[in-house]
């Protein structure tokens with residue numbers, strides 16, 4: 001895809017595609033134009049009634065009411081309720097537990113044998129993290145990963161063949177979460193997400209659909225993205241041995257490397273908006289009702305905005321200057337949490353395996369088949385003693 005995006009940025013940065021399997025849509029590929037769309041939510045709607053937030057018009061799960069697919073004022077009210085879980089003081093409380101679970105996962109890895117990093121590290125750790133966030137029964141945590149996969153997958157690629165099956169699975173998720181929600185509502189407030197939702201005036205009386213929508217949002221939001229950054233980071237280091245050496249020589253680079261990994265990976269390749277009125281962007285006339293796709297994956301490689309954008313460099317001067325978390329009113333709620341998880345992972349990893357190339361990618365990665373989730377199903381890895 002890279003040469004196509006490069007050409008689009010150069011020759012037609014706001015490009016109309018009038019025929020595709022997703023219907024007609026605009027591709028916005030330059031950093032600055034993406035920012036113009038992101039910061040103008042009055043014109044560019046995220047609402048599911050307009051079509052939702054992905055190039056694919058709402059699938060059955062994504063059309064549930066969730067605040068990522070709402071416009072103000074409702075969006076703002078619901079977002080405010082979940083924000084405290086990721087406030088700095090709460091993150092500081094979570095860090096100890098995240099570190100302990102990361103240590104356990106790493107200590108259980110085999111040395112000198114090939115294994116799938118995606119399954120043993122990335123999925124394992126993000127499922128544990130989600131369980132912690134929700135106060136979800138730890139022994140059932142793989143259900144969270146399953147529900148997340150079912151929501152975002154292309155039909156036929158994740159054990160779900162039809163939209164009906166997808167709905168059924170999501171309903172099971174809803175029933176499980178409702179039970180937990182009711183338990184929390186009837187006990188004292190706790191510092192987990194479900195308890196916060198159950199005790200906040202703004203969300204206590206959500207409709208069942210709204211409750212399910214927001215559950216799905218938080219499960220998916222905190223799952224695929226962080227998971228794929230955990231895998232993508234290791235791959236990037238292996239593909240850029242000079243950067244791997246730099247990291248091992250100076251582990252204080254971990255925080256800036258984490259941001260670079262998130263830019264480089266761009267775990268969500270795009271977000272979509274729908275124009276609520278006619279609007280001129282980059283000299284093109286977008287019409288009311290048009291679908292507008294912001295290709296973060298392209299904006300993050302825009303050399304006019306980011307120096308040496310097509311290189312993975314772990315000690316950039318301004319590493320958080322990227323589009324992977326979006327921007328404007330929908331900017332990712334979990335961005336600091338994700339960065340913390342990745343930082344802890346790399347701190348603990350380097351303590352155990354401090355030499356460059358010691359965690360070696362030994363085969364081709366298998367990628368997720370999706371235009372939305374940019375990630376990995378498998379990454380064969382061997383830890384060299």
Ligand code: HEM
Pocket residue numbers: 038067068069079217218221222223225226229262266267268271324325326327328329330331332333334335337338
């Ligand atoms: C929104 C990416 C981790 C929860 C978003 C958006 C993006 C994104 C692109 C939409 C931004 C927009 O439309 O402008 C990422 C990436 C992550 C990550 C790349 C990891 C590397 C997380 C985590 C959580 C989370 C760990 C959960 C706690 C959310 C929520 C929203 C959101 C709730 C909706 C915000 C709103 O509409 O106001 N994320 N995310 N994300 N993310 Fe994340």
